[in-house]
Amino acid sequence: MDISSLCIVVIVTFLASIAFLSVIKKKVSGSGTNASGRDIPGLKVSHAQHGNLDLITKHGGFNGFLLWLHQQYGPIAKFWFGEQMVVSIASPQLFKETSRMFDRPGK
Structure with a gap:
């Protein structure tokens, strides 16, 4: 060669x-789209560093914000806590179904 x-x-x-x-x-x-959260209903980031913290304040705190969020978007909704996307589940049945989603096999 x-x-x-x-x-x-x-x-x-x-x-x-x-x-x-x-x-x-x-x-x-x-x-993929699932990992990016594009297919999860919810809020877009309103501030690059603070996420949706302005809306949490506007709704009188975290509890009021989550009540409003789920009234707007249903039992599964995303929001931004700072730069971190958070998925909130407001249904006991859905929480039960997803509670072991991130467990390691055999642990």
């Missing part, structure tokens, strides 16, 4: 590795 053939093999292998790692990263980081 001459040097040019070896260079081509190395370049193709490198590009294939980058493509493979890119696919793996997307799967691990959860870049």
